[in-house]
Amino acid sequence: MGVNLRRRQRNLRTIPLGSVRGIPIGVHYSWFPIFALLTWVLAVSYYPAEFHDWSAVLYWIMGTLTTILLFAAVLVHELGHAVVARRYKVPVRGITLFIFGGVAQIGDEPPSPVAEFWIAVAGPLASVTLAAVCGLLQVVLSSPAPFLALVRYLTYVNFTLALFNLIPGFPLDGGRVLRAVVWAITHDLRRANLLVANLGRGVSLLFIVVGLWQVFDGNISTGLWIAFIGWFLETAARAGVRRQEIQGLLAGHHALEAMDPDHAVIPAGTTLQQLVDRFVRVAGQRSFVIEADDHTVGLLTLHQIKGVPRSQWPTTAAARIMTPTAWAKSIGPDSELWIVLQEMDRSGVAQLPVMANGQILGMLSREGIMRFLRTLREKPYYSE
Numbered sequence: 001m002g003v004n005l006r007r008r009q010r011n012l013r014t015i016p017l018g019s020v021r022g023i024p025i026g027v028h029y030s031w032f033p034i035f036a037l038l039t040w041v042l043a044v045s046y047y048p049a050e051f052h053d054w055s056a057v058l059y060w061i062m063g064t065l066t067t068i069l070l071f072a073a074v075l076v077h078e079l080g081h082a083v084v085a086r087r088y089k090v091p092v093r094g095i096t097l098f099i100f101g102g103v104a105q106i107g108d109e110p111p112s113p114v115a116e117f118w119i120a121v122a123g124p125l126a127s128v129t130l131a132a133v134c135g136l137l138q139v140v141l142s143s144p145a146p147f148l149a150l151v152r153y154l155t156y157v158n159f160t161l162a163l164f165n166l167i168p169g170f171p172l173d174g175g176r177v178l179r180a181v182v183w184a185i186t187h188d189l190r191r192a193n194l195l196v197a198n199l200g201r202g203v204s205l206l207f208i209v210v211g212l213w214q215v216f217d218g219n220i221s222t223g224l225w226i227a228f229i230g231w232f233l234e235t236a237a238r239a240g241v242r243r244q245e246i247q248g249l250l251a252g253h254h255a256l257e258a259m260d261p262d263h264a265v266i267p268a269g270t271t272l273q274q275l276v277d278r279f280v281r282v283a284g285q286r287s288f289v290i291e292a293d294d295h296t297v298g299l300l301t302l303h304q305i306k307g308v309p310r311s312q313w314p315t316t317a318a319a320r321i322m323t324p325t326a327w328a329k330s331i332g333p334d335s336e337l338w339i340v341l342q343e344m345d346r347s348g349v350a351q352l353p354v355m356a357n358g359q360i361l362g363m364l365s366r367e368g369i370m371r372f373l374r375t376l377r378e379k380p381y382y383s384e
Helices: 031-050 056-087 113-140 145-165 173-186 189-216 220-250 272-283 302-306 310-315 337-347 366-378
Strands: 014-020 023-028 092-098 101-106 264-267 287-292 295-301 351-356 359-365
Touching: 023 031, 023 056, 031 056, 031 145, 056 092, 056 101, 056 113, 056 145, 113 145, 113 173, 173 189, 189 220, 220 337, 220 366, 264 272, 272 302, 272 310, 287 359, 295 302, 295 359, 337 351, 337 366, 359 366
Parallel strands: 023 092, 264 287
Antiparallel strands: 014 023, 092 101, 287 295, 351 359
16 A cells, blocks of 8 residues: 555564665564465465466465565555655655555655655556556566466556555545645645545545445455455544644644753763662653753763663763763754654654753653643633
8 A cells, every 4th residue: 555654763563674775675564464364365266266277386386476576566656655755855764564565654744735746646656557567568478377367466456556545535645646736726735634634534434334344245354354444544544633633733832832941950970870869760850961060061861871781870970871962953942843743753752952042941852742732732722
């Protein structure tokens, strides 16, 4: 499935396979069961039903090869998104193959409706191109039979992949094409996002209804799979709606409003053991400003402390493992909260120092933004 989801780069459940044109490729653990299932279905059901005179070994060879090429086609589909995204200077974190096919992890919003359109349509165009190549091979070649069977199946799969992804609902490519059109007409990306996300929820519910109808009609395996896809799409669409809600609530609010001004200031020579005993266990502090000679020299987080073996805490000074101020990523007090939240997601960090004129005013954490968001939701004028 040609879905462009925004995820954190680091995923402990993903196995890296390498890279293509500098784009990291990985396989999620959920891919292995579906790979085995598809291979089994092709080897014991599809190919035996279509070709009666093959050997059992050939059925399994063809089943395995077809499944590998099927996911290779999915990878080409996602590479279509990724390559075009890079042409428009949109960062691509990687591509992951998983139970529903694959996802291109796009790191930011496209800069324009035109960019959004071409990034979205690139995947289906890649799939249609593969279908055309496979279809041409069927016309040009007349043998051997297993090869013709393979390209015929891949023609069907790639064409179906392209059509399915052009369904106009988030997070499918068709939903993003529609979003580009609405964005171009209204000049309002948030409005386009909300419209397409809600439409995506409608499409997903239709999938669930059709799947359940298939189950009650006796097509249990097909029905369950369609319903499962609908559930996945509904989950992704609901996340899109929630994303727009958060963006709307945070619009116009800045880091100064949600930061915690009460950050702990620690002398550079303080050992990690002293720091943990005095500040972490007693006060629950998770981030620290390190000072030497009345000057801020660095920042230290609980995550960095946990990276040091406990046996070394009594002898390790905070200054040894801190991040120097010059190296630390920081934000200004006027930074918009929604942009900061996106930056945290891109960088894989949970908090950032808020600085002005070289001085740390406070620490802004993801938890602090969520707490501020809950406060906004509780205000009467946000409950309409």
